[in-house]
Amino acid sequence: MSIADDAEHPDLNSRRYPVREDxxxxxxxxxxxxxxxxxxxxxxxxGLLGLFSRGLLSTREISSEDGRVRVQYERFHRNGxxxxxxxxxxxxxxxxxxLELAGEILEGFSIETLQPEPARARSxxxxxxxxxxxxxxxxxxxxxxxxGDGLGxxxxxxxxxxxxxxxxAQFIFP
Numbered sequence: 001m002s003i004a005d006d007a008e009h010p011d012l013n014s015r016r017y018p019v020r021e022d023x024x025x026x027x028x029x030x031x032x033x034x035x036x037x038x039x040x041x042x043x044x045x046x047g048l049l050g051l052f053s054r055g056l057l058s059t060r061e062i063s064s065e066d067g068r069v070r071v072q073y074e075r076f077h078r079n080g081x082x083x084x085x086x087x088x089x090x091x092x093x094x095x096x097x098x099l100e101l102a103g104e105i106l107e108g109f110s111i112e113t114l115q116p117e118p119a120r121a122r123s124x125x126x127x128x129x130x131x132x133x134x135x136x137x138x139x140x141x142x143x144x145x146x147x148g149d150g151l152g153x154x155x156x157x158x159x160x161x162x163x164x165x166x167x168x169a170q171f172i173f174p
Contacts, residue, residue, distance in 0.1 A: 077148035085144040100159040102127035108150035148172040
């Protein structure tokens with residue numbers, strides 16, 4: 001049995017000497033503090049799971065309907081930090097595949113690295129077009145390091161001509 005449950009307990013009576021106390025108010029403060037601790041623990045668990053950057057809640061893999069484009073990325077970023085993105089595309093064996101990064105990706109992020117270096121690159125509208133060389137199985141992987149420069153929600157698209165867009169939603173925390 002806790003002190004707060006026993007209304008007859010002498011420690012729960014308000015006193016005037018040696019210090020003036022209002023125990024009804026003090027019990028409310030203790031309950032508020034307890035709720036604050038629960039909220040703090042919840043935020044810590046969500047942070048460890050990846051709500052604020054890398055982790056289970058942040059890591060995501062999506063693909064186009066036909067499976068020709070597959071993107072692995074982080075949904076949650078912090079301003080100034082870097083996060084990886086992997087784009088895998090399928091095409092004809094040992095050929096060049098055109099890929100477009102469009103939408104708000106260049107407004108909220110800086111592209112730090114592109115590996116391997118594309119055969120060609122060109123700006124286009126609100127994005128950038130890249131030409132990737134496929135291997136003997138017709139696969140090409142592009143590894144990108146993104147640095148979060150903005151704040152808030154950014155919607156982007158990965159476009160491979162002849163297939164459906166892959167749409168990304170990424171949030172950058174301060």
